[in-house]
Every structure is written in C-alpha cells, then in structure tokens.
Amino acid sequence: xxxxxxxxxxxxxxxxxxxxxxxxxxxxxxxxxxxxxxxxxxxxxxxxxxxxxxxxxxxxxxxxxxxxxxxxxxxxxxxxxxxxxxxxxxxxxxxxxxxxxxxxxxxxxxxxxxxxxxxxxxxxxxxxxxxxxxxxxxxxxxxxxxxxxxxxxxxxxxxxxxxxxxxxxxxxxxxxxxxxxxxxxxxxxxxxxxxxxxxxxxxxxxxxxxxxxxxxxxxxxxxxxxxxxxxxxxxxxxxxxxxxxxxxxxxxxxxxxxxxxxxxxxxxxxxxxxxxxxxxxxxxxxxxxxxxxxxxxxxxxxxxxxxxxxxxxxxxxxxxxxxxxxxxxxxxxxxxxxxxxxxxxxxxxxxxxxxxxxxxxxxxxxxxxxxxxxxxxxxxxxxxxxxxxxxxxxxxxxxxxxxxxxxxxxxxxxxxxxxxxxxxxxxxxxxxxxxxxxxxxxxxxxxxxxxxxxxxxxxxxxxxxxxxxxxxxxxxxxxxxxxxxxxx
Numbered sequence: 001x002x003x004x005x006x007x008x009x010x011x012x013x014x015x016x017x018x019x020x021x022x023x024x025x026x027x028x029x030x031x032x033x034x035x036x037x038x039x040x041x042x043x044x045x046x047x048x049x050x051x052x053x054x055x056x057x058x059x060x061x062x063x064x065x066x067x068x069x070x071x072x073x074x075x076x077x078x079x080x081x082x083x084x085x086x087x088x089x090x091x092x093x094x095x096x097x098x099x100x101x102x103x104x105x106x107x108x109x110x111x112x113x114x115x116x117x118x119x120x121x122x123x124x125x126x127x128x129x130x131x132x133x134x135x136x137x138x139x140x141x142x143x144x145x146x147x148x149x150x151x152x153x154x155x156x157x158x159x160x161x162x163x164x165x166x167x168x169x170x171x172x173x174x175x176x177x178x179x180x181x182x183x184x185x186x187x188x189x190x191x192x193x194x195x196x197x198x199x200x201x202x203x204x205x206x207x208x209x210x211x212x213x214x215x216x217x218x219x220x221x222x223x224x225x226x227x228x229x230x231x232x233x234x235x236x237x238x239x240x241x242x243x244x245x246x247x248x249x250x251x252x253x254x255x256x257x258x259x260x261x262x263x264x265x266x267x268x269x270x271x272x273x274x275x276x277x278x279x280x281x282x283x284x285x286x287x288x289x290x291x292x293x294x295x296x297x298x299x300x301x302x303x304x305x306x307x308x309x310x311x312x313x314x315x316x317x318x319x320x321x322x323x324x325x326x327x328x329x330x331x332x333x334x335x336x337x338x339x340x341x342x343x344x345x346x347x348x349x350x351x352x353x354x355x356x357x358x359x360x361x362x363x364x365x366x367x368x369x370x371x372x373x374x375x376x377x378x379x380x381x382x383x384x385x386x387x388x389x390x391x392x393x394x395x396x397x398x399x400x401x402x403x404x405x406x407x408x409x410x411x412x413x414x415x416x417x418x419x420x421x422x423x424x425x426x427x428x429x430x431x432x433x434x435x436x437x438x439x440x441x442x443x444x445x446x447x448x449x450x451x452x453x454x455x456x457x458x459x460x461x462x463x464x465x466x467x468x469x470x471x472x473x474x475x476x477x478x479x480x481x482x483x484x485x486x487x488x
Contacts, residue, residue: 006121006156009042010035012182012189018121019151023174024160025183029057032160033066035184036125039158041070043123044077048156049114053126055088082119084110088127100141104149111155121154128161143177277305332367332483333375335415339402342376346383353391356399365404366482368415370460378453378464382419382476385449389423389473397422397472406482413482420475425468434466 005015026032043050054063063085068074077083111122175181183190284298386400401420435454457464462480
C-alpha cells in the first residue's frame with residue numbers, strides 16, 4: 001500500500017494518505033459547495049480522477065458552475081474526462097433501489113480505468129441527502145465496507161451528511177464507519193474524534209514513545225561505538241608511529257650491515273692515502289735534515305699529503321653520513337652527483353673482484369626532491385647487489401652498468417636510473433617476491449635491503465622495480481619525479 005500524502009484541499013484536514021475515508025457534516029448548502037469545490041480542485045491539480053456524486057439540494061449544473069468559478073479551464077478537464085459529476089439517483093439508486101455491491105463495484109471500475117489511463121488515483125465525494133430512513137441500515141453497512149475496502153487502494157473518499165437530517169444515533173453510526181469526521185457549521189470547522197481516530201492517535205503516541213526509546217538506546221550504542229572507534233584510531237596511530245620508527249631503525253641497520261660488508265675494502269681505500277701521507281711525511285723529514293734543503297720536493301710532498309688527506313676524509317665523511325640515524329631534510333638532489341658520491345664507497349669492492357663499472361650518466365639530468373642519504377642508500381644497495389651477482393660468474397662477464405635517462409610521463413618528466421649486471425639473475429618464480437621483507441637468495445642475508453629500498457622510493461613518490469635481461473643477469477630501475485621549473 002502506498003503511503004504517499006495527498007493534498008486534501010480542505011484547510012482543517014491538510015494532507016492525507018491514499019486509503020483515507022472521511023466524513024463531512026455540513027449545515028448549509030454554501031458550506032457543502034465551498035468544501036467540495038476545493039476538494040475536487042486539489043484532486044484535478046494533483047493528476048487524480050475525480051468523481052462527484054451530487055444530491056439535492058445541489059444539482060449537477062450547480063456543481064459544474066461552482067467548479068467553473070474556481071477552475072477556469074474546467075471544460076478541458078471535462079473534455080479529457082478527468083472529472084465526472086453525476087447525480088445520486090443515477091449512482092446509488094439505479095433501478096430505484098440501493099444495492100451495496102453494485103456501488104462498491106462502481107468505485108473499483110472507476111479506479112481501474114483511471115489507473116490504466118495514467119491517473120495517480122481516484123478522488124470520490126458522495127452526498128447522502130437522498131438517503132431514506134429505510135435505507136439507513138444498508139447504507140451504514142456500505143460505509144463500513146468502504147471504510148475497510150479503501151485502505152489498500154489509491155482512493156480518497158469523502159462522504160457528506162446534512163446535519164439537519166442526522167440525530168445523535170446517526171452521528172454515532174457515521175463516526176463508527178469512518179476514519180475521522182469533520183463538521184462545518186456557520187463557516188466554522190470542528191473535528192469529531194472517531195474511535196478509529198482515537199486509536200490512531202494512541203498508536204501514534206505509542207510509536208513516538210517507542211521511537212524516542214530507540215533513539216535514546218541507539219544514541220547510547222553509537223556513543224559506545226564512537227568511543228571504541230576513537231580508541232581504535234588512537235591505537236592505529238600508535239602502531240603507525242611504531243612502524244615508522246621500526247622502518248627507520250631497519251633502514252639504519254641495513255646501512256650498517258652494508259658498510260660492514262664493505263669494511264675491508266673501505267679500510268684498504270683509506271689505508272692507501274694514509275700510507276702515502278706517511279711516506280711523504282718521512283721523505284719531508286729526511287729532506288729537511290739534509291744540508292741542502294730540497295724545498296721544491298718538500299712542497300710537492302706536502303701538496304700530495306693534503307690531497308691524500310682530503311681523499312681519506314671524503315671516504316670517512318660519506319661513511320659517517322650513511323651511519324647516521326637521522327635523515328637530512330628533503331632538498332633538490334642531482335642524481336648524477338649522487339651516483340658519483342656513491343662510487344668511491346663501492347669502488348674498492350668492485351676492484352677486489354675485478355668488476356668493471358660503466359657509468360653512462362647523463363650530465364644534464366633534472367633535479368629530484370629527496371633525502372640525499374636515503375637515495376644514496378638505495379643506490380649503494382643496488383650496486384652492492386649487482387657486484388655480488390657478477391662476482392660469481394666468469395671474469396669476462398664481471399661488469400656493472402649504470403644508466404640514466406629522462407622519461408616523459410602524463411604527470412611530467414621523471415628521472416630514471418638503471419643498474420644493470422650480467423650476473424646470475426633471478427628465477428621467474430622469485431620475481432614477485434624480490435621486494436618482500438625477509439626474502440633473500442643470499443646465504444646468511446637479512447632480506448631487508450630491497451624491501452627497505454622500495455619503501456624509501458615509495459616515500460619519495462617514486463618507483464623501484466626489476467627486470468630480467470635478455471641474455472644474462474638483471475636490471476633494477478628506480479624512477480623519481482623531476483623538479484619542473486618554470487621559465488625565467
């Protein structure tokens with residue numbers, strides 16, 4: 001059943017849902033006409049089919065004239081058969097007698113026809129001024145039947161009774177057989193509470209109380225849920241902070257581990273300039289003790305000592321930076337320069353295994369925004385992995401190549417660095433797991449280097465991925481969005 005509200009056209013009633021059966025007691029003919037004209041006008045304007053059954057003292061002609069007074073285009077409605085005005089004798093008393101079922105069938109036929117033509121429903125009004133006392137009992141049965149029948153229909157039924165013809169008993173009968181009753185006397189409205197209306201009000205009050213109880217209950221439940229959600233958000237925030245701290249500690253641990261693996265080569269790299277410094281210092285002391293000071297030789301030796309000292313200091317500085325727990329603020333970085341800075345750290349390891357490094361780095365790469373230490377860690381990790389991969393193959397394949405390029409993408413230019421080796425490569429089934437935490441193919445490896453490297457790249461809004469070479473080995477690619485600068 002539809003519960004859509006319909007405009008009644010009667011001020012004291014307002015809106016009412018389909019399936020409403022209401023009664024109007026009226027005192028004067030003017031009261032009756034004014035109410036029914038407004039009632040039918042509202043129905044026509046709401047795309048409803050209207051049926052007005054008139055009885056003395058109102059005639060079909062009077063009803064039509066009254067409607068034309070407030071509905072200038074009534075002729076159009078009549079031509080479309082949107083409204084039918086019929087006498088009570090023709091509707092209720094066909095054959096000279098009232099037959100309940102025939103009248104009920106008449107309402108149902110009008111409803112089916114109206115709905116088939118596209119009307120939203122049917123609005124009916126019928127007057128009982130024709131009713132004789134002998135027909136009262138049958139008509140009350142009819143009203144009771146209508147009251148039950150309209151509930152599930154797209155029908156609005158307004159029955160009108162002249163007050164002058166109704167005594168107390170008749171009024172009680174009418175109140176019993178309608179959902180609610182209104183009365184208009186001397187242009188004043190009254191609402192008579194029928195048993196059904198009283199029951200409806202009581203049910204509405206009960207439902208309101210039930211609704212309020214449920215609202216209070218639901219509000220309490222939502223308060224508990226909100227508190228639990230707030231705690232869950234707080235716990236998640238704490239977990240995310242702990243995860244971030246753990247990642248930072250793991251990144252530091254991998255840097256320490258990587259430098260630990262490089263310790264012997266780095267020590268050799270530092271010892272070379274230190275040994276040269278000591279040798280030059282001894283030579284200077286020898287020359288200064290001789291009778292003829294070899295000042296030019298001393299000057300050259302001191303310059304060489306300074307150069308070797310700078311060389312050793314540079315290696316130490318990079319080691320200290322990579323061992324630092326704190327990251328430097330993000331800043332514009334030159335990837336070509338970063339590659340050159342990492343080279344001295346892996347150079348000794350490459351030379352120890354007879355590995356050739358071919359760095360075809362573009363000199364005019366655009367800058368990227370990043371943490372220099374973290375980006376150096378990624379490059380160092382990729383180069384160390386490549387060196388280890390080629391250290392196990394024949395000497396002629398022991399080469400590592402670093403390439404750089406700029407790629408144009410939908411969101412702007414990207415700087416791409418590729419570290420390519422001709423080593424053992426990786427199995428096809430291992431490709432999907434290369435960047436998983438704790439997954440490693442190295443004996444005794446932690447399995448964190450590539451995982452942390454990808455995490456660093458993700459944090460820089462970049463990408464890190466691996467591809468297998470067509471012949472031997474693999475290539476690891478890292479890509480970062482370039483800093484775009486406007487024209488000067």
